[in-house]
Amino acid sequence: MGRMLAMINGPRTFHDRLVAQPRPTDLALAPDGTRLILSVQALDESGSRYTSELWEVDPAGEKDPRRVPGSRPGDSAPAFSADGTLLFLADRGSGESGEEPGPSVWSLPARGEAERIAQHPGGTRAFTAAARADALAWTAALLPGAADARTHADLLGRRRRAGVSAELHEVAPGDDGGELGPAEPHTFVRTRDAEPVDAGGQGLEGAADVALSPDGTLVAYTRSATVAAPDTNTVVISDARTGVRRQTLSRPGHQYYSPVFTADGTSLVCQRQQEETYDSEWQVTLVALDPVSGEETDLLPDFDNWPWPGRAVCSPVPGDTTLWFTGDEQGHRPVFRRDPDGTVTRLTASGAYTSLCVTPDGSTLYALHSAFDRSPHVVRLDAAEADQNPVPLRTPGDDLGPLPGTLTEVRTSGDDGFPLRGWLVLPQQAAAEHPAPLLVMPHGGPQGSWSDWPWLWNPWPFAARGYAVLLPDPALSSGYGQRMQERGRGEYGGRPYRDVLALTDAALARADLDPTRTALAGWSYGGYLANRAATRTDRFKALVSHGGLWNLESFQGGTDMHAYFRKIFGDPRVRRERHDADSPHLDAAKLTTPMLVVHGGADARVPEAQSRELLHDLRRQGVPTRFLYFPDESHGVEAPNHLRLLYETVLTFLDHHVLGEEWRRPELL
Known part of the structure; x- marks a missing residue:
């Protein structure tokens, strides 16, 4: 812990301190509620x-937190077995004795040495353990033509040599639901001391x-999803001992995520997501699926x-159908509680929560909590x-x-009267006597x-x-109700853009902000x-575009989410209305504001070519421009x-x- 604190307190600037700050990620609670394990990303x-x-x-x-005895740097994704x-x-020891490197599942008793209990050539992506039985499931890949882990290892070795x-x-890269690459994720299950069983899962949606x-x-x-139905995926329920399928459940136009069984195993609770299309808004809920009948119940x-x-x-x-979840509002x-009768109660007053854990009696929750004025930390809640x-x-x-400042809110109304915040x-140092310059930062997404x-x-x-x-x-x-989705559907560069300007105007009505010194910067959306x-206004002194879309037509052909964006904008060859209305590149002749463009060379979501096109247009227009390029970074x-x-x-x-200060090229660039 001393090394962590030294890293935080040592650097000079705030962004140095921010980068050095340890980042809590995953939280796991022991079955008896006595041990709470936190995964932390640290320099x-x-x-x-x-x-x-x-x-x-x-x-x-x-007590003060302590490193888990017997753990090493690189250990991640904590969980507990039933005992x-x-x-x-x-990935301790990976690559030894000719084995293919990659993470494996390890166990670490309270007293004793760590032991590898599940491995797969090329590595394991994720795992889960049964709450009351000696059973383990994990996600790992098989190359096409590999019937099992052994032949997969042989193929990997032959490719490497x-x-x-x-x-x-x-299928087209990105349309198969998996990561780029020829390997297909599978689900493996091991019960007791039996050999692992491949329960299937080619094209598994997420790790x-x-x-x-x-x-x-x-x-x-x-x-x-398949190429024929890119907006639909399937939930598969199989026998853990044999891999034989019991149920395959799907709903046209919907995707299912994050399955979890209830304590008695009689229901499977999932997120059900209906993504935005040309004619409908994005909708998300929680559903319960019956493993026997396949019946689906909307829980919200x-x-x-x-x-x-x-x-x-x-x-x-067992028998209690109470559940907890988080969601923007x-x-x-907040953390929400859904009681068996369907009543939903908001449990937290402010801030954002992730990585929920519940005690064995259901009375207490643990979570990671953060806010814009508080970095992530572990908290305890009444359930x-x-x-x-x-x-x-x-x-x-x-x-x-x-x-280095304070946090407040800005509220106004959109051009349709909808309340914005x-x-x-x-x-x-912001004060009416010394008004501060304003940076507007719209979020990604949308x-x-x-x-x-x-x-x-x-x-x-x-x-x-x-x-x-x-x-x-x-x-x-x-977090603002379904109406917030309806009012923005089909208007990527319309109403959301106008809402940003409305909130900007509301902020600049304050005496402690300077309306003559403003900038706008954003990442992704x-x-x-x-x-x-950049093509609609000259009110900002500078703009920063990080991983942003410039040409919606060429973007649709290059992104890893081609089918998703075609649903929203339509095929540009036959349905051009939204491309013509919302693609900034069509108004390139209006570019005048100095821009810093940022992009990663490994970005599959918004390909690097989007920023290259923008740069060419900026330079043709004679706009002061700089390009910060990270060859090895992806979308972030x-x-x-x-x-x-x-x-x-x-x-x-x-x-x-x-501010009119002299340009100073950063060190190392």
Whole structure:
């Protein structure tokens, strides 16, 4: 812990401290409720990458956290077996004796040495353990032509020895629901000391979408959509001992995620998502599936907060159908409780929550909690009390220090009268006598919300430099009811853009903000809104577009989510209305505002070519432009030194164009 604190307290700038701050990720509670294990991403000794560490947090909040005895850097994804043994993923010893490297499942008893209990050539992606039985399920890949792990290992070895990295995709890359690459994820199950059984699952939708019934007799997983039905996936329920399928469940036009069995194994609770199409809005709910009859029940039929409910946490008490979930609501992400009679109660008053865990008697919850003025930390909650404030528990490295400003809200109405809101971060020196420059930062998504502490595009490094930061939630944001989706459908660059400007005007009505010194910066969909602003207004002194869409037609052909975006915008060859209305590149002649463009070379979601096209148009128009390129980063920025450079480059660019300061090229660039 001393190394963690030294990293936080040592660096000079706020963004240095932010990058060095340990990041809590996953929380796991022992079956008897006595041990609480936290996975933390922390800088390694070189400070050039993050590595996962396992820490034990005192559920009572009395003792300091400590590293789990016997764990090592690189251990991640903590969970517990039915007998209370700690399980985790690690790649210890991978590559030895000719085996293919990759993470395996390890066990670590309270007293004793770690032992590898499940491995797969090339690595295991995720795992789960049965709550009351000796059963383990994990997700791992098989190359086409490999019938089992042994032949998969042989094929991997032959490819490696031949120096072959070529891939043959029999469907378009990105349309198969999996990661880019020829291997297909499968679900493997081992009960007691039996050999692992392949329960199937080619095209498994996500690494964590696997569940075991508490008694270990059933396994559930999701199969990805097909080319013929890109908006529909399937839930498969199989016998855990034999792999024989019991049920395959699907609903046209819907996707299922995050399955979890109830404590008695009689229901499977999933997220059910209807993605946005040309004619309908995005809708998400929780459903219960009957493993025997296949009957489906909507568990939140009247819940209009549109919270995008997260993975359900079911009561551990057999026969009790109470469950808990989180979801966005008005710039927060509360914990909600659904009682057996369908009553939904909001348990938390403010902030955002993830990684819920419930005690064996169902009386207490543990979670990770954050807010825009509080970095993530472990908390304890009463499992039934409404609108409570959590009890903070001692968390590793939870010492970022004082924030360089204060947090408030901005409220106004859209052009249709709909109430709008956003967070406003004010620097310490903001005052009517010395109004602060304003940076507007629309979020990504567009389905999403500024509700929890971000590591990428965090507002506080800008506040530390003297900028106020507006974090608007425009049309298509989550947590404002279904109407927020309806009013933005089909208008990526229309009403959401106008909502951002309405909130900007409301913020600039304050005497402590300077309307003559403003900028707008965004990532992903926020980057698209920056590109849209570049062709619609000259009110901003500078714009920053990170991973943003520029040419909607070429974007649709290059993204890994081609089918999804075609549903929203239509085929540009026959249905051009939305492309013509919302594609910024068609208005390239109007570009005048200085822009910093940021992109990752490995970005499959918004291909690098989008920013290349934007750069060519900016330079043809003679607009002052800079391009920050990360060849090895994908849609975000993950490497700590890259994240430092992102903040420093954006700040220097804003200082130059908004404040009139001399341009200073960041070190290492």
